[in-house]
Amino acid sequence: MADTPGKARSSRYRDIAARLQKDIRLGTYAVGNLLPTETELMASYKASRQTVREALRILIEQGLIVRRAGLGSVVIAAEPPVLFTHSVKSLGEWLRYSNETYRDVVQSGDIVADRKLAAHLKCEPGKSWFLIEAVRRSDQFAAPLGWTEIYVLRKFADVVKRSDHGRTPVHEQITKMYGQVTEHAQMEIFVRGMPAPIAKALGVKTGSPALTVVRRYYGQREELFEVTITTHPEGRYTYTMDMQRSQRPRL
Amino acid sequence: MADTPGKARSSRYRDIAARLQKDIRLGTYAVGNLLPTETELMASYKASRQTVREALRILIEQGLIVRRAGLGSVVIAAEPPVLFTHSVKSLGEWLRYSNETYRDVVQSGDIVADRKLAAHLKCEPGKSWFLIEAVRRSDQFAAPLGWTEIYVLRKFADVVKRSDHGRTPVHEQITKMYGQVTEHAQMEIFVRGMPAPIAKALGVKTGSPALTVVRRYYGQREELFEVTITTHPEGRYTYTMDMQRSQRPRL
DNA sequence: TTCGAATATTTATACGGACAAATTGTCTCG
DNA sequence: CGAGACAATTTGTCCGTATAAATATTCGAA
Numbered sequence: 001m002a003d004t005p006g007k008a009r010s011s012r013y014r015d016i017a018a019r020l021q022k023d024i025r026l027g028t029y030a031v032g033n034l035l036p037t038e039t040e041l042m043a044s045y046k047a048s049r050q051t052v053r054e055a056l057r058i059l060i061e062q063g064l065i066v067r068r069a070g071l072g073s074v075v076i077a078a079e080p081p082v083l084f085t086h087s088v089k090s091l092g093e094w095l096r097y098s099n100e101t102y103r104d105v106v107q108s109g110d111i112v113a114d115r116k117l118a119a120h121l122k123c124e125p126g127k128s129w130f131l132i133e134a135v136r137r138s139d140q141f142a143a144p145l146g147w148t149e150i151y152v153l154r155k156f157a158d159v160v161k162r163s164d165h166g167r168t169p170v171h172e173q174i175t176k177m178y179g180q181v182t183e184h185a186q187m188e189i190f191v192r193g194m195p196a197p198i199a200k201a202l203g204v205k206t207g208s209p210a211l212t213v214v215r216r217y218y219g220q221r222e223e224l225f226e227v228t229i230t231t232h233p234e235g236r237y238t239y240t241m242d243m244q245r246s247q248r249p250r251l
Numbered sequence: 252m253a254d255t256p257g258k259a260r261s262s263r264y265r266d267i268a269a270r271l272q273k274d275i276r277l278g279t280y281a282v283g284n285l286l287p288t289e290t291e292l293m294a295s296y297k298a299s300r301q302t303v304r305e306a307l308r309i310l311i312e313q314g315l316i317v318r319r320a321g322l323g324s325v326v327i328a329a330e331p332p333v334l335f336t337h338s339v340k341s342l343g344e345w346l347r348y349s350n351e352t353y354r355d356v357v358q359s360g361d362i363v364a365d366r367k368l369a370a371h372l373k374c375e376p377g378k379s380w381f382l383i384e385a386v387r388r389s390d391q392f393a394a395p396l397g398w399t400e401i402y403v404l405r406k407f408a409d410v411v412k413r414s415d416h417g418r419t420p421v422h423e424q425i426t427k428m429y430g431q432v433t434e435h436a437q438m439e440i441f442v443r444g445m446p447a448p449i450a451k452a453l454g455v456k457t458g459s460p461a462l463t464v465v466r467r468y469y470g471q472r473e474e475l476f477e478v479t480i481t482t483h484p485e486g487r488y489t490y491t492m493d494m495q496r497s498q499r500p501r502l
Numbered sequence: 503t504t505c506g507a508a509t510a511t512t513t514a515t516a517c518g519g520a521c522a523a524a525t526t527g528t529c530t531c532g
Numbered sequence: 533c534g535a536g537a538c539a540a541t542t543t544g545t546c547c548g549t550a551t552a553a554a555t556a557t558t559c560g561a562a
Contacts, residue, residue, distance in 0.1 A: 009553095011515065037542060048517045053543090069543040070525025084345065084436065087336040094335065094494065183496050185335065190489040191442050191462035209460035211442035238441040241492075243345065245434050248499050260523095262545065288512060299547045304513090320513040321555025 013054035016045050020055060024064055025078055035065060035073035063247065084243040091185055092169045095215075096240060102166045103134040103148060106201070110154060120214065121151060121227045130157040132170070135201060136230070146232035147198045153225050156180070171217045171226050180219050188214040189239060198231050209234045264305035267296050271306060275315055276329055286316060286324035314498065335494040342436055343420045346466075347491060354385040354399060354417045357452070361405060371465065372402060372478045381408040383421070386452060387481070397483035398449045404476050407431070422468045422477050431470050439465040440490060449482050460485045 023029050036044065041052045056073060059065045062080040065073045088094045111117075111131045118125040132150040150170050152159065159165060159173045174180050193207040200206075210231050217226040274280050287295065292303045307324060310316045313331040316324045339345045362368075362382040369376040383401040401421050403410065410416060410424045425431050444458040451457075461482050468477040 013515075039542085050518090051516060054515080067543065068525075069523060070541070072525095072542060081340065083338045083340060084342055084433075085336055085338040087334050088494075089332065089334060091335055091494070181496075182335075185494045187492045187494075188489055189440055189462075189491075191460045191483070191485050193460050193485065209442045209444050211440075211462070232442070234442050234444065238439055240440075241438045243339075243342070243436045243438075245432075264545075290512085301548090302546060305545080318513065319555075320553060321511070323512060323555095 012047055013051045014058070016041070016047060016052065016055035017058040019045075020059060021062070021064065024059075024075055027078070029075050031075050031078055033075055034071075035075060037072060080247060082245065083247055084245055085248075086241055086243045091171065091182060091217075094185075094187075095169070097136075100139040101136055101145060102139075104137050104144075104166065105132060105134045105160065108132040108157075108160050110157075111151075120229065121224070122216065123224065128154050130154045132160055134166075143236070144202050145236045146230050147201055148231075149229045151227045151229075156225065170228070174226065180225055182217045183220055184218040184222070186216040186218070194231070194233065202233055204233045211237060211239075213239070263298055264302045265309070267292070267298060267303065267306035268309040270296075271310060272313070272315065275310075275326055278329070280326050282326050282329055284326055285322075286326060288323060331498060333496060334498055335496055336499075337492055337494045342422065342433060342468075345436075345438075346420070348387075351390040352387055352396060353390075355388050355395075356383060356385045356411065356417065359383040359408075359411050361408075362402075371480065372475070373467065374475065379405050381405045383411055385417075394487070395453050396487045397481050398453055399482075400480045402478045402480075407476065421479070425477065431476055433468045434471055435469040435473070437467040437469070445482070445484065453484055455484045462488060462490075464490070 020029075020035065029035055035041075035056075038049055038052050038056075041047070041055075042049055045052065056065065056067065059073075060067065064077050064080065065075055067073045108131060111129055113121055113123060113125055113127045113129060115125045118127065121127075121129070129151040130153070132148075132152070134148045134150070136145045136148050138145055152170065152174065156174050156178060159170055159177060162168075162173055162177070165173065171182050175182070190212055192210055192212055194202075194204055194210040196206045198210070199208070210233060213228075213230045213232075215228045215230075216224055219225050271280075271286065280286055286292075286307075289300055289303050289307075292298070292306075293300055296303065307316065307318065310324075311318065315328050315331065316326055318324045359382060362380050364372060364374060364376055364378045364380060366376045369378065372378075372380070380402040381404070383399075383403070385399045385401070387396045387399050389396055403421065403425065407425050407429060410421055410428060413419075413424055413428070416424065422433055426433070441463055443461055443463055445453075445455055445461040447457045449461070450459070461484060464479075464481045464483075466479045466481075467475055470476050
């Protein structure tokens, strides 16, 4: 009962905003058209410019209009767009690994992408990467949680030398060491039969059900700088995600 | 080159905002403490109240402060919180099913949750649900994409009678028919061996790799009103998701 | 000491005015 | 017809002032 009709304290500019919202919703001011100018609104609502502008600010926040000097207030939506958002404070949270897990590096070295790997990595065949192979383990259980292949640009190869390497997501280490920040990330989840080499490393049967998660990290100009491929045996990993109906993510 | 240093046109209030941001970041105004009052800022920056307030508005939008009448401006963060957000305009988009897929209902009827089902549905054992079982198919391929179990509250059972039933997400149909809106949704993805009954229906081997996706839809007061469990054979479904670094989701 | 009323402080809302900057349209000149 | 100068319109920025509402503080009474 704290977020439902009745909450909004009354005030002049809120009233004006509400009436404009209604007019937009009902089509009096259609999408693509202009709202009346500030001067006109001042006259029709008998309010000061400050008050009118405060009302229009609400419409901007709701994503109903955009305003530009010399042009006016353009209606861009008839209703506040409903959005479902999922937000995390760090991509580590996104992965949903608890702090009790860590990576146990098996080996690392340079590798050149063949046609198949290039497809997974969404890069051109022949491109060089630095590959880190590791087993993800938990402090709590003896059995490994999964197998991780981490591909990073060769210039970032030194991340393996960091003391916190096994406990921190590699993309965060790259940010700390080289200033490369993640602007955008992508995840793919699919199921496959467990490949033989990974099966051997994890101690499960080849061809048994495996969950594979591919994560791609992009920098400033959509530059792909890291890809991780994680493969989990049955029962060792569940991905969960929540979405909230809202226009802005909750902090 | 359109979102990097240099973009911000200079103006009085932006300058003040920038200096306050810096002071907050450097700890001059620590988290939990109060910023100077509007009157003090007017004096120290030789600006009008309007200008000072405009500057403070920027800090609010960045999530650095909250303001309350009679109290002041409380610093709540030293830096704009970095958020990674994933947003969709409708939960149908979230599912990533293209429009060329549809549900082919096999059977439907009432069911009472036993202990095991109650765990999946996160409800008390003994609760009644209306279950719709269907095969998800594509216009393009002969092979079925997966098996779907849809559990809805019994009062919503009539959704199966809708003509568009097979082509529209059930939670949207419930919204249209009963006004029940989704405020919050949850997804779980894991791998398991294909259960025998589903294997039979889909024409694949029992125990072969299967991707299972559980989606829970919650209404106004966290009331769970629909759960769907979808099971896909290997190679028939890949879940993908993008996340953007931003404080607010892109419309 | 504790509770409540009165007081002080601070932001919220609202009015007025002025000039700058951005955009569009018009007009003139070649 | 096209380019550039000019004018008109509209929002952006900034100043001043006043009153209301929300919160914190002070102080008196029980």
